[in-house]
Amino acid sequence: MKHIIIGTAGHIDHGKTTLIRALTGRNTDRLKEEQDRGITIELGFTWFDLEENLRCGIIDVPGHEKFIQQMVSGVVGMDMVLVVVAADEGIMPQTREHLDILKLLGIEKCILVLTKCDTVDPEWISMMEEDIKEELKGSILEHAPVVRVSSVTGEGIEDCKKAISEMIQALPERDTKGIPRLPIDRVFSLQGFGTIITGTLISGTLHKGDALEIYPEGLKARIRNIQVHEQDSEIAEAGQRVALNLTGVKKEELHKGSVISAENSMENSTLMDGKVTMLPDTKRSLKNRERLHFLSGTKEVLCRVVLLDKEEIGPGEEGLCEFILEEETVFKRGDRFILRFYSPVETIGGGVVLEPNARKKKRFSDDAIQELLSKDKGSLEDVLETLLREELETLYTIPSLAKRISHSKEEIEPAMENLIREERVFPVLVQKERYFLHKENAYILGTEMEHVLEAFYKKHPYRIGIPKAEMREKLLKNSKQNLFDACIPFISGVRLEGEYLLLTDRTDFKDEAYQRMETNILSQLSEAGFMLPRVEELDRKKAKEEDFLDILQNLVVEGQLVKVGEDPELLILKENLDKVEDYLKSYFSENEVLGIATLKDRFGTSRKCAKALIQYFDKVKMTKRVAGEAERVAGPELNHQ
Numbered sequence: 001m002k003h004i005i006i007g008t009a010g011h012i013d014h015g016k017t018t019l020i021r022a023l024t025g026r027n028t029d030r031l032k033e034e035q036d037r038g039i040t041i042e043l044g045f046t047w048f049d050l051e052e053n054l055r056c057g058i059i060d061v062p063g064h065e066k067f068i069q070q071m072v073s074g075v076v077g078m079d080m081v082l083v084v085v086a087a088d089e090g091i092m093p094q095t096r097e098h099l100d101i102l103k104l105l106g107i108e109k110c111i112l113v114l115t116k117c118d119t120v121d122p123e124w125i126s127m128m129e130e131d132i133k134e135e136l137k138g139s140i141l142e143h144a145p146v147v148r149v150s151s152v153t154g155e156g157i158e159d160c161k162k163a164i165s166e167m168i169q170a171l172p173e174r175d176t177k178g179i180p181r182l183p184i185d186r187v188f189s190l191q192g193f194g195t196i197i198t199g200t201l202i203s204g205t206l207h208k209g210d211a212l213e214i215y216p217e218g219l220k221a222r223i224r225n226i227q228v229h230e231q232d233s234e235i236a237e238a239g240q241r242v243a244l245n246l247t248g249v250k251k252e253e254l255h256k257g258s259v260i261s262a263e264n265s266m267e268n269s270t271l272m273d274g275k276v277t278m279l280p281d282t283k284r285s286l287k288n289r290e291r292l293h294f295l296s297g298t299k300e301v302l303c304r305v306v307l308l309d310k311e312e313i314g315p316g317e318e319g320l321c322e323f324i325l326e327e328e329t330v331f332k333r334g335d336r337f338i339l340r341f342y343s344p345v346e347t348i349g350g351g352v353v354l355e356p357n358a359r360k361k362k363r364f365s366d367d368a369i370q371e372l373l374s375k376d377k378g379s380l381e382d383v384l385e386t387l388l389r390e391e392l393e394t395l396y397t398i399p400s401l402a403k404r405i406s407h408s409k410e411e412i413e414p415a416m417e418n419l420i421r422e423e424r425v426f427p428v429l430v431q432k433e434r435y436f437l438h439k440e441n442a443y444i445l446g447t448e449m450e451h452v453l454e455a456f457y458k459k460h461p462y463r464i465g466i467p468k469a470e471m472r473e474k475l476l477k478n479s480k481q482n483l484f485d486a487c488i489p490f491i492s493g494v495r496l497e498g499e500y501l502l503l504t505d506r507t508d509f510k511d512e513a514y515q516r517m518e519t520n521i522l523s524q525l526s527e528a529g530f531m532l533p534r535v536e537e538l539d540r541k542k543a544k545e546e547d548f549l550d551i552l553q554n555l556v557v558e559g560q561l562v563k564v565g566e567d568p569e570l571l572i573l574k575e576n577l578d579k580v581e582d583y584l585k586s587y588f589s590e591n592e593v594l595g596i597a598t599l600k601d602r603f604g605t606s607r608k609c610a611k612a613l614i615q616y617f618d619k620v621k622m623t624k625r626v627a628g629e630a631e632r633v634a635g636p637e638l639n640h641q
Contacts, residue, residue, distance in 0.1 A: 003228070003240045004050075004168055005077050005200055006058045009102060010084035011092035015115035015151055019084060020060050022151040023160065024048040045198070045241055047229040050165055057229060057241040059200075077183075077200030079171050079239065080109035080164070083141060087114045087125050087148070091135050097347055100279050103140050104350030105336040109171065110144045111163050112136075118150035174238035179408045180204030181332070182242060182260040183297035184214075189251040194224070197254060198243045199298065204262075204408070206236040206244070214249065215259045216268040216328035221248040257299030259330050264399075266406050268328040273321070273355035274337065275376055276305075280316035282348045284341060287312045288363075293340035294323060296353075302326045302342070308361060309369050313349075320372050321351075322361055331356035332406035333375065333383060352376075357404055359390075380407070381415045385424055388438040392445075393478045395428065395435040395487075426490045430483050437487055446491040448475055453494070453503050462514055463550040464557050465502030500557050517543050517551045525561065525573050530580075530605040532570035532612060565612025572613070579603075580613055584622060588634040594623070596630045 008016040021027050026046040047057045059078065081102055085095060102110065112132070117125055129146060136142055145163050149156035186198040206212075210223045225245040226233045236242045244260070259266070278286060286305065294303040306322040313319040335353040340346060354375040361368040374386045384401060398416060402409045416436065419425045426442060428435040452474060456466050472484040479487075488496045495504050510518070520541050524533070540548045555561040562577050563569050583602060587594055600610035614632055617623040623632040 002054050003237070004054065004056045004079050004171070005239060005241065006056050006164065007078040007081045007107075008058070008060055008084055009081050009095075009098035011086070011089070011094040011098075014084045014086040014089065014092070014095075016082075016084045017060050018151040019082065019113060019115055019149065019160075020046060020058055022149070022154060022157050024058060047241070050161060050168075054165075054168070055229060056164065057200075059241075077202040077239065078107060080111065080167055081107055082113050082160075082164075083110050083144070084113050084115055085132060086116045087128050088116050088120050090128055091132055099136075099139055099141065100347060101338055101350070104277065104279075104338055106352075108140060109167055110141055111160070111167065112141050112144045112146045113160060114146065114148045115151060117148045117155065118153050175203045176205050176238045177408065178203040178238075178411055179262050179265045179402075179406065180206050180210075180212075180238075180260070181406075182206070182244075183299070184254060184256055184258045184260065185298045187251055187254045187256065193245050195246045195249055195251045195254065196243055197246065197260070198241070199260070201236050201238050201240050201242050203238045205238070206242070208234050211263055212246075212260050213263045213265070214254060215261060215266050215330040217253065217255075217258060218268075219249050219253055220263065221246040221260075223247075257297070257301075257329070259297065259299075261330075261406075265403060265408070266330045266332075267357050267403050268330060269357045270325045270328055271358045271360065272323045272325065272331055272353060273308075273358040273361070273372055273375075274323060274351045274353050275318060275372070276313060276321050276339065276349055276351040277318050278313050278315050278349040279347065282315045282346075284346075284348050285312045285314045286319070286321075286339075286348065291342045292348075293342060293345060294325065294337060295340065296329070296331065296335055296337040299329050301329060305339075306361075306363065308363055308365070308372070320354075320369060322358060330406065356406055379415075380411070381418055384412065384415055385419055385438065388425055388436055389440055392441050393476055395437060395479060395483060397433055397435055401436075428483065428486045428490065430480075430486045435483060435486075437490055442487070442490045443492075445475060445487070446493045449491065449494045449501065450503065453501070457503075457506075457509070460546070460550055461509060462517075462547050462554070464506065464509075464554040465497065465500035468496060468499055468501050471501050498557050498559075513543075513547075514551060517541075517548055518555065521548075521552055521555060522560065522573070525571055530572070530576060530603040530609060530613075532564065532572050532605070532609040534568050534570060538571075562616070564616035566615055568608075568612075570609060570612045577613075577616075581617070581622070584617060585638065588638055592633060593626070594632045596632075 008020065010016050024046045045057065045059055047055055050056050083099065085091060114125065114129060125148060147156055147160045147163050149160055180201065181203045182199045182201045184197045184199050189195050206223060206226065208223055208226050212221050212223065213219070214221060223244055224247045226236050227243040228236055228240050276286065288307045288311070290305050292303055292305055294301050303326060304324040306324065307313065308320045308322055310319045331353045333353055333356060336350060337353065338350040339348055341348050354372050371386050371390055375383050378386070383405065387404065388396065396404065398409050398412055402412050420427055424439055426437045426439065428437050449471060452471060453466060468485065469481060472479065472481060476484050485496065488494065493504055494501055521538060524538055535552065556563060560574055562572055562574055564572055580603065596607060596610045596614055599614060600607055614623060618625060621635040621637045624635040626633050
């Protein structure tokens with residue numbers, strides 16, 4: 001069965017609730033105060049079957065100006081709206097405000113319903129209809145169908161249903177594959193059942209038994225039961241009015257305005273970027289740092305607005321803004337919002353969310369403005385690319401991207417594959433998890449690394465490169481070392497050699513002085529053999545201390561020398577270390593236990609040097625210490641050979 005959500009809008013006492021009763025046979029005013037006063041205060045909900053496989057949920061919203069927040073809450077998830085105008089009064093102030101709100105929230109499918117037609121003569125109705133059409137030129141109702149009804153006599157009710165049916169044919173399909181999102185508009189409890197919430201499921205699908213998260217509270221819950229239009233159901237889909245019986249949470253913990261979604265699928269925010277459109281007939285201009293009422297979904301929160309591209313936004317104008325919210329909430333790109341002046345409270349404009357989890361921006365920054373413009377007009381691919389490009393120090397995975405922009409992984413994956421195929425982003429593999437590096441950021445990182453290395457070489461002309469950990473701390477300190485290492489192959493101009501980063505073309509620094517010092521070091525170690533010297537024991541032969549140590553370190557990086565032992569650290573030629581390794585392999589093929597004394601005697605060295613050598617092979621897991629300090633058995637690396 002297809003489900004449609006219909007809303008109402010219009011001035012107080014123009015017959016919205018009575019119209020719904022005529023369409024459905026049910027009264028949506030559930031509060032005693034509502035029934036006593038004859039006005040709708042809270043949202044009312046009911047439904048009717050239009051055709052055999054078409055069920056229409058209908059939302060009754062308040063018309064009184066004091067209840068605008070309730071009206072905005074009711075618009076969430078609506079497919080179309082019945083704009084109710086009493087034939088005996090015509091367009092009234094709240095009618096206009098409701099139309100403004102509908103336009104700002106992107107509601108385009110509307111039917112103009114003239115009610116109370118039994119109270120005036122046909123000639124008056126015709127005149128009123130012409131007046132209304134003239135007044136509504138340029139509004140969302142300019143081309144809307146018009147239906148005349150009397151909810152008392154039933155006249156025109158079938159015509160209203162026919163108009164609804166015809167409009168439904170042009171409605172787009174709901175997004176049932178995205179993450180489920182249900183803004184809560186009511187919370188209550190029933191004895192024997194526990195906590196119950198209601199709302200309109202605006203995207204995705206929910207199943208009985210699903211584990212959920214309530215945002216921004218971060219509470220975890222599970223669906224015990226689902227009702228769709230007062231009937232138990234195993235599943236709820238986007239576009240349906242839903243009541244959920246939840247386990248794991250108490251009524252007191254939940255609030256109107258919270259959002260139910262999948263676990264770990266959304267990110268709380270107090271900073272959001274958006275495009276604002278001011279109402280053309282507002283008497284106010286929006287100024288920087290203004291305090292406003294911010295309404296989105298079923299949530300109302302106070303905020304400060306930072307104007308990014310203008311000094312002020314006047315009536316009928318648009319602008320890019322940063323919103324500093326006074327409470328945490330959650331958004332998705334494309335969500336609509338309403339702005340109301342702080343005091344006196346009146347609707348001044350609205351807009352659309354461009355970046356739900358924004359980073360602080362400088363006013364009038366060309367880069368920031370261009371990024372927001374691309375998010376406004378671009379596709380999902382463009383949004384993802386912009387996000388990856390602007391976040392230089394953060395590399396995202398598919399799950400973290402999905403959470404950041406409140407999309408499902410299934411929505412994001414095809415877009416990311418296109419970006420990879422077009423070589424706009426590079427997939428960086430770390431422990432079977434793909435991170436994404438934007439092509440421009442790879443270039444920027446390469447350029448910055450070259451600058452760092454060039455400055456480094458001026459200070460250390462004989463050093464081969466900079467420790468990679470030091471480079472990461474300078475440029476990508478928010479990334480783990482293994483992720484930083486995995487990015488290096490995608491960055492031109494630099495290469496990784498052991499634990500050091502160096503310029504790819506770093507070959508011309510070994511001048512005559514360098515070669516003399518290098519020969520001196522290698523000669524001393526060759527003469528030393530297995531009597532391993534400490535660094536400070538080597539003869540500098542009048543070389544500068546810093547230059548000597550740099551060349552010594554280069555020999556280690558190049559693999560000609562190896563540092564062994566722990567305290568003290570000793571030096572050995574790699575070719576001599578290889579001889580010790582060959583001996584160990586041969587020894588453990590015939591023996592189980594090796595004593596340090598045996599190693600000492602075999603290579604004619606001291607106990608200190610033999611201990612340093614065996615500590616090295618412990619570290620690379622070719623040997624393993626047993627019982628006392630002096631004995632070793634074959635380690636895992638030898639056993640695997």
